[in-house]
Amino acid sequence: xxxKYDVAIIGAGxxxxxxxxxxxxxxxxxxxxxxxxxxxxxxxxxxxxxxxxWQAAKTKQKILKSYEYGIKASMEPVSxxxxxNKKNRMxxxxxxxxxxxxxxxxxxxxxGKASFKSSTQLNIKSSIDGGEFEISADTIIIATGxxxxxxxxxxxxxxxxxxxxxxxxMESIPRNMLVIGGGAIGIELSSIFASFGCDVTLREFFPxxxxxxxxxxxxxxxxxLLRQGIKVEVSCENSFKDEDKFEKVxxxxxxxxxxxxxxxxxxxxxxxxxxxxxxxxxxTNVYNIFAAGDVAGKSFLAYTAGQDGINVAEKxxxxxxxxxxxxxPKVVFxxxxxxxxxxxxxxxxxxxxxxxxLLSANARAQIEFERTGWVKVAxxxxxxxxxxxxxxGHNADELINTAAVMIKAGMKVSDLSKNIFxxxxxxxxxxxxxxxxxxxxxxxxxxx
Amino acid sequence: xxxKYDVAIIGAGxxxxxxxxxxxxxxxxxxxxxxxxxxxxxxxxxxxxxxxxWQAAKTKQKILKSYEYGIKASMEPVSxxxxxNKKNRMxxxxxxxxxxxxxxxxxxxxxGKASFKSSTQLNIKSSIDGGEFEISADTIIIATGxxxxxxxxxxxxxxxxxxxxxxxxMESIPRNMLVIGGGAIGIELSSIFASFGCDVTLREFFPxxxxxxxxxxxxxxxxxLLRQGIKVEVSCENSFKDEDKFEKVxxxxxxxxxxxxxxxxxxxxxxxxxxxxxxxxxxTNVYNIFAAGDVAGKSFLAYTAGQDGINVAEKxxxxxxxxxxxxxPKVVFxxxxxxxxxxxxxxxxxxxxxxxxLLSANARAQIEFERTGWVKVAxxxxxxxxxxxxxxGHNADELINTAAVMIKAGMKVSDLSKNIFxxxxxxxxxxxxxxxxxxxxxxxxxxx
Numbered sequence: 001x002x003x004k005y006d007v008a009i010i011g012a013g014x015x016x017x018x019x020x021x022x023x024x025x026x027x028x029x030x031x032x033x034x035x036x037x038x039x040x041x042x043x044x045x046x047x048x049x050x051x052x053x054w055q056a057a058k059t060k061q062k063i064l065k066s067y068e069y070g071i072k073a074s075m076e077p078v079s080x081x082x083x084x085n086k087k088n089r090m091x092x093x094x095x096x097x098x099x100x101x102x103x104x105x106x107x108x109x110x111x112g113k114a115s116f117k118s119s120t121q122l123n124i125k126s127s128i129d130g131g132e133f134e135i136s137a138d139t140i141i142i143a144t145g146x147x148x149x150x151x152x153x154x155x156x157x158x159x160x161x162x163x164x165x166x167x168x169x170m171e172s173i174p175r176n177m178l179v180i181g182g183g184a185i186g187i188e189l190s191s192i193f194a195s196f197g198c199d200v201t202l203r204e205f206f207p208x209x210x211x212x213x214x215x216x217x218x219x220x221x222x223x224x225l226l227r228q229g230i231k232v233e234v235s236c237e238n239s240f241k242d243e244d245k246f247e248k249v250x251x252x253x254x255x256x257x258x259x260x261x262x263x264x265x266x267x268x269x270x271x272x273x274x275x276x277x278x279x280x281x282x283x284t285n286v287y288n289i290f291a292a293g294d295v296a297g298k299s300f301l302a303y304t305a306g307q308d309g310i311n312v313a314e315k316x317x318x319x320x321x322x323x324x325x326x327x328x329p330k331v332v333f334x335x336x337x338x339x340x341x342x343x344x345x346x347x348x349x350x351x352x353x354x355x356x357x358l359l360s361a362n363a364r365a366q367i368e369f370e371r372t373g374w375v376k377v378a379x380x381x382x383x384x385x386x387x388x389x390x391x392x393g394h395n396a397d398e399l400i401n402t403a404a405v406m407i408k409a410g411m412k413v414s415d416l417s418k419n420i421f422x423x424x425x426x427x428x429x430x431x432x433x434x435x436x437x438x439x440x441x442x443x444x445x446x447x448x
Numbered sequence: 449x450x451x452k453y454d455v456a457i458i459g460a461g462x463x464x465x466x467x468x469x470x471x472x473x474x475x476x477x478x479x480x481x482x483x484x485x486x487x488x489x490x491x492x493x494x495x496x497x498x499x500x501x502w503q504a505a506k507t508k509q510k511i512l513k514s515y516e517y518g519i520k521a522s523m524e525p526v527s528x529x530x531x532x533n534k535k536n537r538m539x540x541x542x543x544x545x546x547x548x549x550x551x552x553x554x555x556x557x558x559x560g561k562a563s564f565k566s567s568t569q570l571n572i573k574s575s576i577d578g579g580e581f582e583i584s585a586d587t588i589i590i591a592t593g594x595x596x597x598x599x600x601x602x603x604x605x606x607x608x609x610x611x612x613x614x615x616x617x618m619e620s621i622p623r624n625m626l627v628i629g630g631g632a633i634g635i636e637l638s639s640i641f642a643s644f645g646c647d648v649t650l651r652e653f654f655p656x657x658x659x660x661x662x663x664x665x666x667x668x669x670x671x672x673l674l675r676q677g678i679k680v681e682v683s684c685e686n687s688f689k690d691e692d693k694f695e696k697v698x699x700x701x702x703x704x705x706x707x708x709x710x711x712x713x714x715x716x717x718x719x720x721x722x723x724x725x726x727x728x729x730x731x732t733n734v735y736n737i738f739a740a741g742d743v744a745g746k747s748f749l750a751y752t753a754g755q756d757g758i759n760v761a762e763k764x765x766x767x768x769x770x771x772x773x774x775x776x777p778k779v780v781f782x783x784x785x786x787x788x789x790x791x792x793x794x795x796x797x798x799x800x801x802x803x804x805x806l807l808s809a810n811a812r813a814q815i816e817f818e819r820t821g822w823v824k825v826a827x828x829x830x831x832x833x834x835x836x837x838x839x840x841g842h843n844a845d846e847l848i849n850t851a852a853v854m855i856k857a858g859m860k861v862s863d864l865s866k867n868i869f870x871x872x873x874x875x876x877x878x879x880x881x882x883x884x885x886x887x888x889x890x891x892x893x894x895x896x
Contacts, residue, residue, distance in 0.1 A: 014871070021890040043811075047872055052815050056517035063511055063521050069504035070530030073511050073523045082518030094811055104893035303876075307866035310890060326867035339870070363491075363542055367500050398843055401875040402850040404868040409857035418755035419774035420852040422787070423462070424495055427849040428751075442469040442758060445552035 003108070005031040007316075008122055008137035010114045010262070013040020014302040015293025016143035017098055018309030024105035026317040031135055035113040035127055038098045040145050041294075042302035043091060045165035050188050052087045053168065054333045057195035061335070068369045078196055080173045087168070110135065115263035119286050123263075139288050139316055142277060143309070144262065146255035146294035151180060154240070154251065161249050164189060170248075173198045178246040180239045181253035182209035182232070187221060188333045189250060194228045195335065201246070203236040205253075210332065214340060216376065217390045221334050224372070224392075228335060255300050272297060281322050282312040290316070304328060327407040329400040336373050339400035342388040343407050351381040355437025357429040359393045361444060364424040370394030375433040377403075384412045386434060395426050402427055413438055451556070453479040455764075456570055456585035458562045458710070461488020462750040463741025464591035465546055466757030472553035474765040479583055483561040483575055486546045488593050489742075490750035491539060493613035498636050500535045501616065502781045505643035509783070516817045526644055528621045535616070558583065563711035567734050571711075587736050589760055590725060591753070592710065594703035594742035599628060602688070602699065609697050612637060621646045622695040628687045629700035630657035630680070635669060636781045637698060642676045643783065649694070651684040653701075658780065662788060664824065665838045669782050672820070672840075676783060703748050720745060729770050730760040738764070752776060775855040777848040784821050787848035790836040791855050799829040803885025805877040807841045809892060812872040818842030823881040825851075832860045834882060843874050850875055861886055 007023050009016045012034035020032040037044050066073045102109055112124040121136045148163035150156055158166050164185050173196045179186045182204030190202045202225065204211075208218045209225075209232070225232050243249055257275035264271070270278040270285045276297025282290040292312045293305035311322040329341040343349075359365035359373045373393025380387055389403035406416075413434045421428045428443075435441035455471050457464045460482035468480040485492050514521045550557055560572040569584045596611035598604060606614050612633050621644045627634045630652030638650045650673065652659075656666045657673075657680070673680050691697055705723035712719070718726040718733045724745025730738045740760045741753035759770040777789040791797075807813035807821045821841025828835055837851035854864075861882045869876045876891075883889035 018866075018890045025888065025890070025894075042871070048811060048815065051812070051872055052517075055815055056519065059510060059514050059517050059519055062507060063514060063519070066507050066511060066523075068534065069500075069507050070532075070534040071504065071507055071511070071523065071526060073521055075514075075522075076520040078519060084518075086516065086518045090814060094814060097809065101891070101893050104895070301871075303866045303869060303871035306871065306890070310866065324865065324867060326865055328867050329870045331870050341868075361545065363496060364499070366538060366542060367496065367503055395843070395846055397870055398846055398873055398875050401869050401873060402853055404870075405850055405853050405857070405859070405864075408863060408868050409853070409859055411853070411857055415856060416853075417772065417774055418466075418751045418758065419772060419776050420789075420856050421751060421849050422777045422779050422845055422852075423490070423749075423751035423754065424499055425846050425849060427846050440473065442466045442473070442754070443549070445549050446473075447552070 002134045002136060003031065005029050005108070005135060005137040007031070007139045007141065008033060008135055009141040009143055010122070011040065011143035011145055011293070011295070012038045012098070012109070013143060013145045013293060013305065014042050015145070015305035015309045016040070016141070017102060018306045019141050019143060019292055019313050020102060020107045021105055022310045022313035023317070024107050026313060028317065031108045031110050031137065032102060033110040033112060033114045033122065033124060035111070038095050038102075038109070043094055043098070045168055047302050048091060048094060049087050049168045050192070051333065052090055053083065053192045054188065056083045057192050058335070060195065065369060080196060081171050084169060084171065113261060115261060116266045119267045119288055139290070141290045141292055141312055142259070142262065142295055143292045143305075144258040144295050146300060147258050148251065149254040149256040151251050151253050156251070160247075161251065164250070164252055167193070167250050174247040175199060176201070176246050177248040177250055178203070178243055179250045179252060181251065182206075182234065183252060183254070184210065184332045186250075186252040187225065189252065190225060190230050191228060191334045194230045201231040201233070203233045203239040205236060205239070207235045209234065213330070214390050217338055217340060217392060220373070220392050221332060221338050224334055224336070255294065257297065258295060282308065282315060299328070301328070327404050329404045331397045331400060333397070336370065336393045337396040338392040339396040340388070340390045341400055341404045341407060346378070346387050349380050349387055352387060353379045353381050353437040355379065355433045355435065355441070357432035357436055357441070357444065359426065359429060362426055362429045362432070364426045364428070365394060367424060368394055375429045377430070377433040377437055379413055379434065379437040384414060384438065386411055386413060389430060389433075391430070393426065399427055399430065403430060450582045450584060451479070453477050453556070453583060453585040455479070455587045455589065456481060456583055457589040457591055458570070459488065459591035459593055459741070459743070460486045460546070460557070461591060461593045461741060461753065462490050463593070463753035463757045464488070464589070465550060466754040467589050467591060467740055467761050468550060468555045469553055470758045470761035471765070472555050474761060476765065479556045479558050479585065480550060481558040481560060481562045481570065481572060483559070486543050486550075486557070491542055491546070493616055495750050496539060496542060497535050497616045498640070499781065500538055501531065501640045502636065504531045505640050506783070508643065513817060528644060529619050532617060532619065561709060563709060564714045567715045567736055587738070587764055589738050589740055590707070590710065590743055591740045591757065592706040592743050594748060595706050596699065597702040597704040599699050599701050604699070609699065612698070612700055615641075615698050623647060624649070624694050625696040625698055626651065626691055626694040627698045627700060629702065630654070630682065631700060631702070632658065632780045634700040635673065637700065638673060638678050639676060639782045642678045649679040649681070651681045651687040653684060653687070655683045657682065661778070662838050665786055665788060665840060668821070668840045669780065669786050672782055672784065703742065705745065706743060730756065730763060747776070749776070775852050777852045779845045779848060781845070784818065784841045785844040786840040787844040788836070788838045789848055789852045789855060794826070794835050797828050797835055800835060801827045801829050801885040803827065803881045803883065803889070805880035805884055805889070805892065807874065807877055810874055810877045810880070812874045812876070813842060815872060816842055823877045825878070825881040825885055827861055827882065827885040832862060832886065834859055834861065837878060837881075839878070841874065847875055847878065851878060
């Protein structure tokens with residue numbers, strides 16, 4: 001048994017399954033190899049389960065605040081097991097959706113662990129029966145993603161020392177929890193667990209949460225975490241100082257490469273010092289082998305991985321240029337969520353005007369009783385081009401896409417108007433902040 | 449007492465108060481005359497209270513569906529009086545916000561009913577003490593808005609024959625209600641009242657609800673109204689046939705002019721046959737008198753009225769051209785909400801490709817248990833420019849702004865990518881529909 005394909009893709013996460021579909025759309029015969037579950041980290045232990053639990057927590061908050069509308073509601077104590085069961089069912093449904101998607105395109109789903117025998121030959125150890133077989137392909141895409149990075153001296157026992165995957169599958173809410181790492185994952189899980197009554201301590205080595213994010217946005221996230229009752233320590237040099245006080249220790253201190261099981265030494269594939277695959281627009285040092293998604297070590301986002309999947313297929317089949325100047329939105333699901341997006345050349349602009357709009361001055365935010373937060377924008381003084389948008393508040397995760405589209409299109413403040421923003425909408429606050437940067441906002445009092 | 453201003457504005461709704469602020473920003477001395485409450489129809493009996501009640505109904509629905517997350521909640525029977533009280537307090541707060549806004553710019557708020565004595569002279573009958581006085585201004589802006597149009601032979605008694613303002617102030621939910629008029633207002637109030645247990649019958653004279661809207665979107669709204677248990681009759685020639693069966697008869701059959709109290713015959717101001725003021729880019733036949741917002745009879749939306757307010761001030765003070773090709777989003781708050789936006793030259797494109805994306809295939813819609821709905825887009829076949837977006841589903845009212853921005857910027861499908869849409873977001877469905885129009889969507893099974 002040695003099936004021959006045009007393309008074999010290792011890893012069925014967002015990069016891998018999207019690449020598989022695009023290759024199939026372009027007429028190629030595709031094998032998609034996955035040792036675990038379809039959907040990768042995003043679906044099984046990342047974006048999707050996190051947002052489900054966040055949404056459950058948000059639902060709880062909405063019930064508790066329904067009196068704001070004159071509605072009297074009450075709630076039984078939350079069973080985290082019930083929520084996790086619902087989450088698992090959701091993940092399973094979405095996984096079936098991916099399977100149907102792949103099957104509709106005639107893609108062969110190969111369930112097993114791949115390792116390179118040669119640059120066109122993969123050994124597969126079946127996840128079904130443990131048997132081994134080979135497949136061959138003219139082109140091979142590595143899209144194996146990334147995994148949680150352990151912290152020096154600490155081994156994950158997946159009981160007390162846990163990673164985000166473990167956290168998303170706990171059966172009950174721990175009394176208290178130490179979260180190591182103030183990046184997006186640490187912040188999101190802290191917010192969620194605190195919402196369900198866990199006493200959370202969040203520690204970050206750098207002086208601010210989300211070290212590379214705008215300091216004002218990061219500061220606002222910090223305030224909201226504190227308001228939730230989370231103990232946050234930044235510039236924390238010894239995160240484990242009193243770790244014995246905690247029922248659980250969640251480590252969310254970054255992601256690491258996932259190539260070690262692939263036997264890439266057999267094909268002399270080059271990696272960087274962190275073990276991520278060295279690549280230039282998906283091409284590696286081996287002419288027929290490409291890297292897409294997290295495994296290239298450049299971006300660790302499901303949506304950029306999905307775009308990688310499309311790009312790598314278009315590059316290989318249609319010789320399309322894959323260079324992009326897309327502004328990439330970033331979102332963190334705290335309460336409320338926070339998001340940002342910047343022009344890719346943001347740092348080259350020297351004369352930048354800033355504008356701000358508090359959501360407390362936005363009618364829709366008031367109507368939804370979501371008055372916490374603001375929008376900040378950066379505008380080039382000379383051209384009045386919109387360069388960046390930072391948003392914290394209800395719906396920030398959807399609204400940031402409007403900002404990303406504006407920046408991608410190179411829009412100027414004068415291209416916007418009240419005509420194109422429905423009222424009453426929170427989106428209007430983006431317009432308000434843009435106008436405020438030019439001292440022209442008609443919805444804010446003078447001198448604010 | 450005859451105070452002299454650079455500009456007097458009649459009507460403190462979105463057009464009037466926005467114009468007042470922009471005139472003040474441009475250095476003019478401004479009087480804003482209002483006989484009733486600040487904020488006009490939008491704040492007091494339109495957009496804002498409707499969305500508040502809609503949101504209250506949505507909150508109720510969310511509580512009843514919280515079991516989807518494994519949460520067990522219960523609710524006491526809703527007291528509509530409580531909800532209306534909360535709504536009133538919200539409106540009052542927003543009204544105070546407008547007052548602070550106007551005061552910060554030193555705008556004189558004149559509380560009274562204006563009528564023209566001459567083209568520069570207004571007689572004011574005070575709403576405070578009934579006294580009369582005059583003010584004069586070099587420029588006068590009429591921004592008196594519109595009001596509910598009665599139906600032939602039926603007089604509003606505001607008890608049984610009610611308009612939208614009455615509906616938004618009822619003390620209890622009627623057992624049943626006949627709603628005449630299947631436009632946005634009729635649909636929204638039907639949806640809201642049905643949510644709170646009212647047996648609603650909605651009748652529309654034309655063959656479809658929202659007669660000028662895309663028929664597929666209108667059809668989907670119809671389906672959702674029926675699903676809510678609302679009885680809907682279209683092509684209904686005698687809406688009053690069995691009106692005695694209904695506790696309340698709500699008439700929402702359009703808007704009419706509001707100029708009859710202004711004594712415009714004193715200044716020979718021309719109106720059209722429906723009594724709306726004849727104007728060309730805000731200019732009327734009287735050189736120093738301008739019309740902004742609903743009173744010009746062109747658009748009946750708060751946000752376009754707000755833009756009118758800015759435009760009329762910029763035209764008068766800075767001689768700015770006010771012609772616009774802004775695509776204007778339209779939203780209807782049914783359950784779920786529906787929205788659309790089109791290129792202003794949409795009808796000139798002859799070779800149009802359509803793409804669709806069902807929200808049931810969107811991960812975020814699943815996570816939020818909001819799987820009902822879809823996005824449809826129209827793309828010019830030759831240029832691949834995005835020409836129109838129709839959206840029905842959760843958050844349609846905010847997401848439509850992303851579409852409006854795309855269309856305003858003249859974006860092509862190839863300008864979009866997964867990189868600029870956060871995952872998991874409902875916004876991704878817009879991208880999916882655009883790609884689907886070109887048969888390139890990687891998130892939909894083949895042949896769908």
